[in-house]
Amino acid sequence: MRRYLAVGLDAYLCLLAVGLLVRSCLASGGTGRAIALLVVQLTVLSFANQVLLTMAVRASAGKLIMGVRVIRLPDAGRPGFRRLVLRWLYGLLWLPLQPWRRLRGPAADGGPERPAGRPAEPYEDLAGVRQVRRSDLRSYRAAVRGRTD
Numbered sequence: 001m002r003r004y005l006a007v008g009l010d011a012y013l014c015l016l017a018v019g020l021l022v023r024s025c026l027a028s029g030g031t032g033r034a035i036a037l038l039v040v041q042l043t044v045l046s047f048a049n050q051v052l053l054t055m056a057v058r059a060s061a062g063k064l065i066m067g068v069r070v071i072r073l074p075d076a077g078r079p080g081f082r083r084l085v086l087r088w089l090y091g092l093l094w095l096p097l098q099p100w101r102r103l104r105g106p107a108a109d110g111g112p113e114r115p116a117g118r119p120a121e122p123y124e125d126l127a128g129v130r131q132v133r134r135s136d137l138r139s140y141r142a143a144v145r146g147r148t149d
Contacts, residue, residue: 002066003131009062014045043092050088055081067134076140079129087127 018041026034049060058069058078072079079087132140 002068002133006060006062006066006068006131009065010049010060011062013061014042014049017045018042046092047088050091051081051084054079054084063131068131069134069137070129070131071137073128073130076132076137079127083127083129087129090127 018038021041022034022038053060054063054070055078057064058071060070063070070079070084071077072083
């Protein structure tokens with residue numbers, strides 16, 4: 001549930017910021033210009049939040065508020081730029097099409113292609129990263145330190 005609330009917070013914060021920026025542009029140009037500006041600003045803010053902020057602090061703004069961190073699998077390390085960009089593109093391009101796939105019928109129920117032998121896990125995405133609670137990550141690190149000592 002925390003993941004979904006974090007995604008909702010991310011969307012809300014991004015739309016709020018863009019709404020405040022576009023409002024000043026509506027008076028200076030036509031509707032087409034305002035819509036194009038809105039799309040560009042949404043894309044830039046989404047990239048900054050989902051990729052750059054996640055690289056810096058392991059979480060987007062919504063995930064920080066909800067106490068969720070993004071880790072690389074299988075070593076629970078910090079995800080790299082490439083993985084975060086793939087994850088961002090996946091969320092931006094593939095996820096919004098899922099309601100359409102569900103409406104088309106049972107033939108579209110198969111998810112995205114997965115490499116052979118990799119089970120579908122509920123908290124994993126295609127970029128090889130996972131979202132975990134911050135407290136669970138601290139407990140995991142403490143357990144790993146205890147094993148190596």
